[in-house]
Amino acid sequence: MAQVIVVTSGKGGVGKTTSSAAFATGLAQRGKKTCVIDFDVGLRNLDLIMGVERRVVFDIVNVIQGEAKLNQALIKDKRVEGLSILPASQTRDKDALTKEGVQAIIEELSKEYDYILCDSPAGIEKGALLALYFADQAIVVTNPEVSSVRDSDRILGVLQSKSKRAEEKKEPVKQHLLLTRYDPVRVAREEMLKLEDVLEILAIPLLGVIPESETVLKASNAGNPVILDAESPAGQAYADAVARFLGEERPHRFLEPPKKKGFFEKLFGGKAA
Amino acid sequence: MSWLSFFRGKREEKGNAALAKDRLQIILAHERASRDGEDFLPRLQQELLAVVARYVQVDANKVQVNLERGEGMSTLAIGVELPAKSRRNAAA
Numbered sequence: 616m617a618q619v620i621v622v623t624s625g626k627g628g629v630g631k632t633t634s635s636a637a638f639a640t641g642l643a644q645r646g647k648k649t650c651v652i653d654f655d656v657g658l659r660n661l662d663l664i665m666g667v668e669r670r671v672v673f674d675i676v677n678v679i680q681g682e683a684k685l686n687q688a689l690i691k692d693k694r695v696e697g698l699s700i701l702p703a704s705q706t707r708d709k710d711a712l713t714k715e716g717v718q719a720i721i722e723e724l725s726k727e728y729d730y731i732l733c734d735s736p737a738g739i740e741k742g743a744l745l746a747l748y749f750a751d752q753a754i755v756v757t758n759p760e761v762s763s764v765r766d767s768d769r770i771l772g773v774l775q776s777k778s779k780r781a782e783e784k785k786e787p788v789k790q791h792l793l794l795t796r797y798d799p800v801r802v803a804r805e806e807m808l809k810l811e812d813v814l815e816i817l818a819i820p821l822l823g824v825i826p827e828s829e830t831v832l833k834a835s836n837a838g839n840p841v842i843l844d845a846e847s848p849a850g851q852a853y854a855d856a857v858a859r860f861l862g863e864e865r866p867h868r869f870l871e872p873p874k875k876k877g878f879f880e881k882l883f884g885g886k887a888a
Numbered sequence: 889m890s891w892l893s894f895f896r897g898k899r900e901e902k903g904n905a906a907l908a909k910d911r912l913q914i915i916l917a918h919e920r921a922s923r924d925g926e927d928f929l930p931r932l933q934q935e936l937l938a939v940v941a942r943y944v945q946v947d948a949n950k951v952q953v954n955l956e957r958g959e960g961m962s963t964l965a966i967g968v969e970l971p972a973k974s975r976r977n978a979a980a
Contacts, residue, residue, distance in 0.1 A: 668915045669957035672929060682930035684949050705919065706927060836908035 617725040620732050621750040621788075623774075625766030627737030629758045630795040633831060634853075635734035636664045636840040638754065641857030643698035644842070647729040650689065652701040652720075654746035655736035656712055659703035665692070666838020667700055676704035679716030685723050694843065699728075709742045721749050739773055748779050752789040754822060758796045759808040764816055767792075771819065791822035793856060798827040800872045810870060823856030825849050826869040918957050929953065936966060944970050 622635040632653075639651035653661035656676060662668040667690045673683035678701075685701075692698035701720070704711065724731050735746035747753065753774050757767040774788045775781055781788070794813055801807040810824055830847035834840065842857070844850040848869050855865045933953055940946055950969035956962060 663911070663915070666911075668911070670955060672953045672955045677927075677930055683933070683953075684951075686949065687933075687951065687953055706923070833904055836904045836911075838911060 617721075617728045617731050618751050619721060619749045620730060620752045620754060621735055621747040621774075622732060622754045622756060623735040623743065623747055623770050624756040624763070625737070625739065625743075625770040626758075626763045629756050629763050630825070630831075631737070631756050632661050632664050632734055633835065633841065634754065634756050634793055634795060634825070635661060635732055637842040637850075637853040638857060638860075639700075639730075639732045640665075640692070640695055640698060640840040641842045641853055642730050642732075642860075643692070643695045645857060645861060646697070647861075648697040648727065649730045649732060650699045650701060650724050650728045651732040651734060652746075653703035653734050654712070654742050655734070656703045656707060656709045656742055657705065658736070659705050661700065661734050662690075662702045663838060664835050665700050665840060667692070667702075668838070671702045674702045674704040675717075675720065676707045676711040678720060679711065679713060685720060694839075709740065712742060712745050714745060714748065717745050718749065739770065743770075744773070744777060747774055747788075748777070750774070750778055750788050751780070752791065754791050754793050755817070755819065756793050756795055757813060757817070759794060759798075759802070759810075759813055761808075764808070764813055767817055771817065790819040791860070792817055792819050793822050793825065795825040796827045797824045797869070799870055803872050821867075822859055823852055824867055824870060825852045825856070914957060914959050918962070929955075933966070937968075940968055946970065 620638075622631050622638065624631050635651055639649045642649040651661065651665075652675065653659050654675075655661070659674070662671050670690050673688035675688065677683040678685050678688050689699040689701055692700065721731055733746040733750065736742040747770075755767050755770060757763050771790060774790065778788050780786065792814070794810060797810070798807055802809045810821075814821060826848045828841075828847055828849035830844050831841050831849050834844055841847065842850050842853040845854070852869055855868065858865050933951070937946060937948060937951060946968055952967040954965040954967070
């Protein structure tokens with residue numbers, strides 16, 4: 616039976632799709648068969664971040680409406696074995712998604728995959744509610760910024776009341792905090808909420824902290840999930856988060872500002888990490 | 889950048905924004921072109937399957953439709969897996 620994970624945040628633009636792409640790719644890299652579903656019907660973007668936009672033929676709405684088979688709509692990633700993408704529809708409206716339709720897709724995927732990642736749209740409307748409804752676990756993507764923290768708290772409440780697990784009074788959805796766009800330099804200057812503050816307010820277990828990094832934009836320019844850039848701090852932070860998700864102990868990195876280069880390093884171009 | 893890198897002749901690494909622009913231009917050209925038109929792929933697939941099914945038994949699950957959108961040209965490839973048995977029948 617596959618684990619269903621929703622990547623959600625309430626607020627838009629905090630890094631849900633970037634995180635979904637990175638996380639799904641990371642799970643597949645670790646040998647887990649993973650399917651990542653874009654729930655943002657009408658405004659799909661996961662295909663672009665994963666670099667498969669030119670290969671989209673059918674989408675989740677075609678499957679729900681019986682116009683295509685599920686395996687025809689799945690796009691197999693060419694970089695990582697065992698990774699598939701189910702795109703959202705670009706032309707239909709959100710009402711085309713139904714609970715029964717999504718359930719049938721998740722049940723069919725469950726037979727073949729270890730993990731099903733649901734990339735939620737922003738907001739708490741139908742698309743977002745359907746993305747989280749079947750979740751066993753939730754990755755709540757949050758920026759160290761007031762509106763993002765508030766919206767994350769709101770979505771945590773929705774997870775606790777409107778998910779299938781909540782409705783059936785089962786063990787609640789397991790929640791994980793993924794703090795993204797974290798800038799240790801600004802935290803040190805006391806301009807930005809620090810990790811401890813966000814943890815204190817949201818009070819859910821921490822999965823990882825992704826540092827603000829130039830490589831994230833570079834990765835989306837090219838359509839490569841940033842985790843494939845194993846040199847970059849963001850890529851490494853995502854790899855750590857995936858490892859923790861799978862039960863490994865990994866110390867948190869990138870929480871402190873990078874050390875200033877010494878005089879000799881500056882002079883001779885010694886590369887700081 | 890240290891002064892030594894001047895002698896090493898190491899140039900600053902170029903960004904990849906141009907790649908982002910290229911990808912966007914291609915995908916947006918396709919999306920704009922199909923915005924008003926009906927999504928014909930599901931019907932195209934059904935009709936093709938119906939034609940193929942007149943000659944051989946096909947499993948709708950074993951049909952792969954692949955599309956690769958290019959700048960000047962796109963390719964649509966439809967793969968139909970024929971069951972070994974019906975191929976033998978067809979040959980007979």
